[in-house]
Structure formats: C-alpha cells, structure tokens
Amino acid sequence: MALGPRLDLRQSQSLVMTPQLQQAIRLLALSNLEIEGFIAEEVERNPLLESASDDGANEPAEPSGERVERAEPERVDELVAHGDAERDAPLDVDYQGEDFQDSAADRMSNHPADPAVGGDRSGLDGGLGLEGMGGGGEAPDLDALAGSDLSLHEHLLGQAGARLSGTDLLIAQQIIEQIDETGYISTPMLAIAQRLGAPLGEVERVLAIVQGFDPPGVAARSLSECLAIQAREADRYDPAMARLIANLDYLAKGNLPALRRICGVDEEDMGDMIRELRAYDPKPGCKFGQPSSIDAIIPDVFVARRGAGWAIELNQATLPRLLVNRAYYVELAGGAHSKQSKAWLSECLASANWLVKALDQRARTIVKVASEIVKQQDAFFRDGVAYLKPLTLRTVADAIGMHESTVSRVTSNKYLACDRGLFELKYFFTSGIQSSDGGEAVSAEAVKSAIKALIAAEGAKVLSDDQLVEMLRARGFDIARRTVAKYREALGIGSSVQRRRQKAIGSHAA
Incomplete structure (x- = not known):
C-alpha cells in the first residue's frame, strides 16, 4: 500500500440548532411578563415590528400586519378521564374570548391563594413562638407597607437630626447606616469606633441613644436585647422579666418548669410574662418601606368551568399584540439601493415573520400542555x-406528542389561576404514594393535605408520627413513618414533642 496524502469524501448527518431554533426554545421557558419585555426589546431593534400598544403614528393606512395572538381556537376531543361517567365530557379550550378573560379574572380575585403559592407557615420565629408578636395575632397590613415611602433609615436619621448634633450626630449616622431592614445591627461597635477614630465608650453611649428611637427595639444586636429594649419602654423590665429574656432558649424548648425556677415566679406570673413578651415586635424595622417592592404573581393561564368541561385560555393582558408592518418594508425597500441595505431589510422581515410565528406556536404549546394537565387532574379542579x-412530565409529553424537555420548559415560571387559587404549573407534577388496598396511587400533595388536616384537628391530644401513619393507612395511604416525618417537616409542622410544648406555652399565655 502506497504511503501519501489522499483526499476522501464522506457523507454524514448531524443535528444543528440554528440561532432561531435556540431562541424559540428559550421563549418556551419565559413567563408572559418576561415575553412582554422580550417583545419590547425586539420592537426597539427591528423597525418592521410594531406593538399594538403604540400610539399608531407609524401604522399603515390599511391593516397589513399579523397579530401574534390571533390563533384559531383548539378543541380537545378526548373525553375527560373520571370515575363518574356523568362527568365525562369534552374539554373545551378557548383562549381568545375577552369577556371570558374579564370574568375569569374577577372570579380569581374572590378566592384566596392556595398554599401551593404562598403556603401556610406555622413555624416559630427564631424558635420562640413569637410570630404573632407586635400585631395582636393579626396579619400585617401589606398595602400600608407597600405604600410607605419612608424607609427605616430615613425615619431614624430624622430623629437623630432632631436630637443630636456635632460628633454625636456623626456617630449616630454611622450606626444607623449599619442597621438592616429588620431593625438589627450586626456590625461590632469597636469596628465603628475604629472607623471614626472615636472612643468605644462614646460610640456605645450614642448607640444607647439610638436604641431609644422609634420604633422600640431598633438598633438591637440580638433578639434578647431587642425584647429588653421594648420591655424597658413598657416599664416591665423587672428582674424576673430580665431573667426570662436572658433565657429565651428555655422558652423555645418549652421548658417552663426550669424557667419558673430561674425567674422565681409561679405559673400565673409566668403566663403573664409570656403574654407580655408576645406583645413585643421581634423585627421592629419591618413596618417601614423596604428598598425592593413586592411583586405580585401574574397568572399565565386561566382555567374556569364551561358547561360540563373546562375552558383554558392564556392571560392576554400580559401578551401584547405584535404587528409586522409590511407597508413600511415596501417603503424602505423602494429607497434601498445597496446590497447591504437590501440584505438588512430582508433579514429584518424574516426575523419579524419568524418571531410572530414563534410566539403563536408558543401560545398554542402552552395551551396544549395546560389542557392536558387539566384533563389529567380533573378530579383536583372539581x-x-x-x-x-x-403525574409526571413524561405522561403529559406522551399524551400530546411532545418531548419531555419541551413540557418541562413550558411549565417553568408559569402560573395557572382557577377557582381553587393560583398554582405554579409544576405543582401538578407530583410523585405517587401506593394505596394500601392495592388501588390507584395517590399524589404526595394529597398525603400532605391529609397530614395537615389530621394535625390541625388533633386538639389537646397531640398525635405522634406513628399514630399519623396508622390513621393514614386507615384512609388508604400506604406510607412509612419516615415519609410522614419528611412531609410534616416540609409543611413546616413541628414534631409531636414540639407541638406539645407549644400548646403548653399557649395555655400559659391564654
């Protein structure tokens, strides 16, 4: 065989993802609000794209654009799988009707959000059972907080300017700058003293002045100090209360006998002290405006009853109409003489047409996936x-003829609003627990709901995890004790020992 260079031709196939295909895949994972921002950037970049929200100055005399949201309604002809034959009905999918959108949005506002989004948090604040302090058990006024323009730092600096001057004012300003949004300060006073070149005693003296500012408990270095400041403000900081505040770990553990011995009080006095302690605010700075605003979750899909089935539609309020201005393209093309100008115009037109089609396909894909989720979880919605x-991603993907990764992208960062509340689409994909009688498996969320209901109804007799296992098995849930403990902790519910101690503390405070 001769040795030397040789030229060979080989034919092969390979999958190449074009930039447009990559962008189409990224569009699937974006929420409606993120899509709105993406469209705004594309309209700014591409002169042939127009948003229907524009003032119309650049619109052609005759309509020549394509609207992204004007997709033909789809209908899923399969019957809804349900045990009751009377409930089997076609699933009606319609995501264009404006009247339906308004009525659906109104209905959503009348139903509280489900724990799937916000969730019940029944844990302890700092392990001390102080979550209700400062508000008398009432929920904070979030609207008042959001509408407050005055930050904690501004509030404190105003008080410092009115009470202090000279070096004391300078030290107070440095201290206030180190206070976080909850009202605490974690920077050591020695570090502030070294930074200012001031004696440590002077800095600590000014700190004591700042700790007397409103709100009570501000500028504390620990929870104990925060509560002690508020107790002094209320003229309740006697030796017994001081010892109680100094031993909060005993209160967190529910060791009331040891606390009574340390404080030297009886059960009645201990109950009064605990009630007083719960009236204080463990995070005094949170009542002021925060630097970052609270963003409300906007649903991407609406689901509502329509006859015997369900109507599924996209939230058109967050999907701006997109137009391709072909008349403007003709006008620009007539004045283009160079090859570069004509090539650039052709690229803009192709990009605009592709974006309109990609957004239309995205809308159809979201509705298709949401429709299959509603079909699979019909019993939940009812x-x-x-x-x-x-339910798994693969089950939905196989049912609608798509890849599992596509379903995963469609269900990311998107929310569904129905009569039962607001849910992330990922919420409907849950693992299964085998039925103890050999029947159909149940979802983990259903088991969590049962555990939460059992514990909520336990009353004075606290249920152990073993007792929960027996009661769940009586309901048909074949579940192990460690699984019950894992689900209970995921719900933010303490163990039977912790719940028993909390009830003991509550009975003393009542």
Whole structure:
C-alpha cells in the first residue's frame, strides 16, 4: 500500500440548532411578563415590528400586519378521564374570548391563594413562638407597607437630626447606616469606633441613644436585647422579666418548669410574662418601606368551568399584540439601493415573520400542555387537593406528542389561576404514594393535605408520627413513618414533642 496524502469524501448527518431554533426554545421557558419585555426589546431593534400598544403614528393606512395572538381556537376531543361517567365530557379550550378573560379574572380575585403559592407557615420565629408578636395575632397590613415611602433609615436619621448634633450626630449616622431592614445591627461597635477614630465608650453611649428611637427595639444586636429594649419602654423590665429574656432558649424548648425556677415566679406570673413578651415586635424595622417592592404573581393561564368541561385560555393582558408592518418594508425597500441595505431589510422581515410565528406556536404549546394537565387532574379542579393524582412530565409529553424537555420548559415560571387559587404549573407534577388496598396511587400533595388536616384537628391530644401513619393507612395511604416525618417537616409542622410544648406555652399565655 502506497504511503501519501489522499483526499476522501464522506457523507454524514448531524443535528444543528440554528440561532432561531435556540431562541424559540428559550421563549418556551419565559413567563408572559418576561415575553412582554422580550417583545419590547425586539420592537426597539427591528423597525418592521410594531406593538399594538403604540400610539399608531407609524401604522399603515390599511391593516397589513399579523397579530401574534390571533390563533384559531383548539378543541380537545378526548373525553375527560373520571370515575363518574356523568362527568365525562369534552374539554373545551378557548383562549381568545375577552369577556371570558374579564370574568375569569374577577372570579380569581374572590378566592384566596392556595398554599401551593404562598403556603401556610406555622413555624416559630427564631424558635420562640413569637410570630404573632407586635400585631395582636393579626396579619400585617401589606398595602400600608407597600405604600410607605419612608424607609427605616430615613425615619431614624430624622430623629437623630432632631436630637443630636456635632460628633454625636456623626456617630449616630454611622450606626444607623449599619442597621438592616429588620431593625438589627450586626456590625461590632469597636469596628465603628475604629472607623471614626472615636472612643468605644462614646460610640456605645450614642448607640444607647439610638436604641431609644422609634420604633422600640431598633438598633438591637440580638433578639434578647431587642425584647429588653421594648420591655424597658413598657416599664416591665423587672428582674424576673430580665431573667426570662436572658433565657429565651428555655422558652423555645418549652421548658417552663426550669424557667419558673430561674425567674422565681409561679405559673400565673409566668403566663403573664409570656403574654407580655408576645406583645413585643421581634423585627421592629419591618413596618417601614423596604428598598425592593413586592411583586405580585401574574397568572399565565386561566382555567374556569364551561358547561360540563373546562375552558383554558392564556392571560392576554400580559401578551401584547405584535404587528409586522409590511407597508413600511415596501417603503424602505423602494429607497434601498445597496446590497447591504437590501440584505438588512430582508433579514429584518424574516426575523419579524419568524418571531410572530414563534410566539403563536408558543401560545398554542402552552395551551396544549395546560389542557392536558387539566384533563389529567380533573378530579383536583372539581374536588380539591385530596384528589390530586400522581403525574409526571413524561405522561403529559406522551399524551400530546411532545418531548419531555419541551413540557418541562413550558411549565417553568408559569402560573395557572382557577377557582381553587393560583398554582405554579409544576405543582401538578407530583410523585405517587401506593394505596394500601392495592388501588390507584395517590399524589404526595394529597398525603400532605391529609397530614395537615389530621394535625390541625388533633386538639389537646397531640398525635405522634406513628399514630399519623396508622390513621393514614386507615384512609388508604400506604406510607412509612419516615415519609410522614419528611412531609410534616416540609409543611413546616413541628414534631409531636414540639407541638406539645407549644400548646403548653399557649395555655400559659391564654
């Protein structure tokens, strides 16, 4: 065989993802609000694209654009799988109707959000059972907080300017700058003293002055100091209260006998002291305006009853209409003489046409996936979380003829609003727990709901995890004790020992 260079031709196939295909895949994972921002950037970049929200100055005399949201309504002809034959009905999918959109939005406002989004948090603040302090058990006024323009730092600096001057004012300003949004200061006073070149005693003296500012408890270096400041403000900082505040770890553990011995009080006095302690605010700075605003979750999909089935539609309020201005393209093309100008115009037109089609396909894909989720979880939408079925991405993907990764992207960062509340689409995909009688498996969320209901109804007799296992098995849930403990902790519910101590503390405070 001769040795030397040789030229060979080989034919092969390979999958190449074009930039447009990559962008189309990224569009699937964006929420409606993120899509709105993306469209605004494309309209700014591409002169042939127009948003229907524009003032119309650049619109052609005759309509020549394509609207992204004007997709033909789809209808899913399969019957809804349900045990009751009377409930089997076609799933009606319609995501264009403006009247339906308004009525659906109104209905959503009349139903509280489900724990799937916000969730019940029944844990302890700092492990001390102080979550209700400062508000008398009432929820904070979030609207007042959001509408407050005065920050904690501004409030404190105003008081410092009115009370202090000279070096004291300079030290107070440095201290206030180190206070976080909850009202605490973690920077050591020695570090502030070294930074200012001031004696440590002077800095600590000014700190004591700042700790007397409104709100009570501000500029504290620990929870104990924060509560002690408020107790002094209320003229309740006697030796017994001082010892109670100095031993908060005993209160967190529910060791009331040891606390009574340390404080030298009886059960009645201990109950009064605990009630007084719960009236204080462990985070005094949170009542003031925060630097970052609270963003409300906007649903991407609406689901509502329509006859015997369900109507699914996109939230058109967050999807701006997109137009391709072909008349402007003709006008520009007539004045283009160079090859570069004509090539650039052709690229803009192709990009605009592709974006309109990509957004239309995205809308159809979201509705298709949401429709299949509603079909699979029909019992949940009718009867509640106890009827949520185990569901995987692969099940939905196989049912609608798409790849599993596509379904995963579609369900990311998107929310569904229905009569039962607001849910992330990922919420409907849950693992299964085998039924103890060999029947159909149930979802993990249904088991969590059952655990939460059992504990909420336990009363004075606290249920152990073993007792919960027996009661769940009586309901048909074949579940292990460690699984019950894992779900209980995921719900933010303490163990039977912790709940028993909390009830003991509550009985003393009552």
